Every structure is written in C-alpha cells, then in structure tokens.
Amino acid sequence: MSYLLSRKSIVPQWLIAPGPDDEDLDYMLQAAVRAPDHGWIRPWRFIVIQGEAKEKMADLFEKALLARKPDATAEEIEKERGKPLRAPLLVTVAVKKTDDKPDIPMNERVLSGGAAAQNILLAAHEKGYGAMWVTGTPAYDPVIKAGLNLGEEDQIVGFIYIGTPDREGKERNRPDPAEYTIHWNG
Numbered sequence: 001m002s003y004l005l006s007r008k009s010i011v012p013q014w015l016i017a018p019g020p021d022d023e024d025l026d027y028m029l030q031a032a033v034r035a036p037d038h039g040w041i042r043p044w045r046f047i048v049i050q051g052e053a054k055e056k057m058a059d060l061f062e063k064a065l066l067a068r069k070p071d072a073t074a075e076e077i078e079k080e081r082g083k084p085l086r087a088p089l090l091v092t093v094a095v096k097k098t099d100d101k102p103d104i105p106m107n108e109r110v111l112s113g114g115a116a117a118q119n120i121l122l123a124a125h126e127k128g129y130g131a132m133w134v135t136g137t138p139a140y141d142p143v144i145k146a147g148l149n150l151g152e153e154d155q156i157v158g159f160i161y162i163g164t165p166d167r168e169g170k171e172r173n174r175p176d177p178a179e180y181t182i183h184w185n186g
C-alpha cells in the first residue's frame with residue numbers, strides 16, 4: 001500500500017528518539033512549502049522545537065496556563081509542561097496575517113497552512129517516522145503566540161509532534177469514501 005494510503009497518527013507519548021535528523025527534517029519542510037498557496041503569499045511559519053528548546057516550550061506552556069488559570073494546581077502545571085516534552089521534535093505550523101495581499105482572506109491562509117501541515121505528516125510517514133497533529137487550548141492562546149513571536153492575528157494551525165514510533169499505533173476504521181462522495185449531475 002502506498003504511504004499516502006497507510007498514513008495514520010501516532011500519539012505523541014508513543015514517539016521516541018531518534019527524531020528526524022537535519023536531512024529528514026529538511027525533506028519534511030520541503031514538502032510543507034509545496035502546499036497550495038493562493039497568491040504565492042507564503043503565509044506559513046514552521047517553528048521547529050527540539051532539544052533544549054522543548055524545556056523552554058514547557059516553560060511557555062506553563063506561563064500560558066497560569067495566565068489562563070492563575071490557581072492551577074501543581075498537577076495541572078506538570079501535565080501542561082509535559083505536553084511539548086512528549087516527542088523528540090515538534091513543529092508548530094502557523095500562518096501570518098499580513099496586510100500586503102488583503103484579497104487573500106485569512107481562511108485561505110489557514111487552509112494553506114493546513115495543507116502544509118498535512119504534507120509534513122505525509123513526509124514524516126514516508127521517512128518512517130510517526131507524527132500527530134494536535135491543537136487544543138495552547139494553539140489559540142495569546143501568550144503562546146507571543147512567546148513564539150507570532151502576532152495576535154496570526155494563527156497556529158497545529159503542533160506537529162514527530163518521532164520514532166515505539167509501537168505500531170492504532171489503525172482506525174477508515175470510512176468508505178463513497179459514503180461522502182456525491183457525483184453531482186445537476
């Protein structure tokens with residue numbers, strides 16, 4: 001079966017070292033910038049977080065949690081800090097809201113970012129890594145955006161966790177596309 005038809009998510013806690021080396025990461029990012037992009041505006045930012053930077057990301061997740069919930073318990077803080085530490089490498093995919101091409105609406109920028117994120121997932125799978133696209137509250141949190149040097153109106157499309165799967169991972173029941181397909185004829 002082709003890698004296109006065998007892609008599946010592997011949860012971040014099942015992703016272990018080694019993460020992608022520079023060459024494989026570059027391959028994934030080359031795939032990302034092949035995303036369709038209306039107006040050639042290149043709205044994407046791929047924020048690569050690995051090694052010691054993961055601890056800084058954990059600090060940022062904690063800071064954001066405490067801004068949202070100043071009375072967070074030690075357990076909640078520990079859980080939040082643990083999120084970005086789960087896999088060897090994390091790519092935050094974001095899109096910029098810029099004023100240079102106002103005719104390209106934000107939703108088209110987000111769609112292009114989504115296509116880039118999917119290309120990263122596919123390229124990771126092709127190279128033998130496991131990966132998963134996650135959002136959750138942190139993706140919409142202004143403290144996280146600011147910490148990643150994103151503007152308030154920029155959007156985080158997702159956090160893509162990448163690593164070596166330590167197990168096969170769950171294969172979900174894939175639907176028959178016919179159930180969602182309409183051959184329209186007027």
Ligand SMILES: Cc1cc2nc3c(=O)[nH]c(=O)nc-3n(C[C@H](O)[C@H](O)[C@H](O)COP(=O)(O)O)c2cc1C
Nearest residue numbers: 007008009010132133134135136157158170171172
């Ligand atoms: C925009 C977006 C955000 C997502 N956010 C989460 C998330 O925060 N947590 C989660 O468990 N799954 C999330 N998912 C779903 C997983 O990435 C994954 O697609 C799902 O678990 C189904 O697995 P599969 O990719 O093998 O079909 C998100 C998917 C998309 C497209």
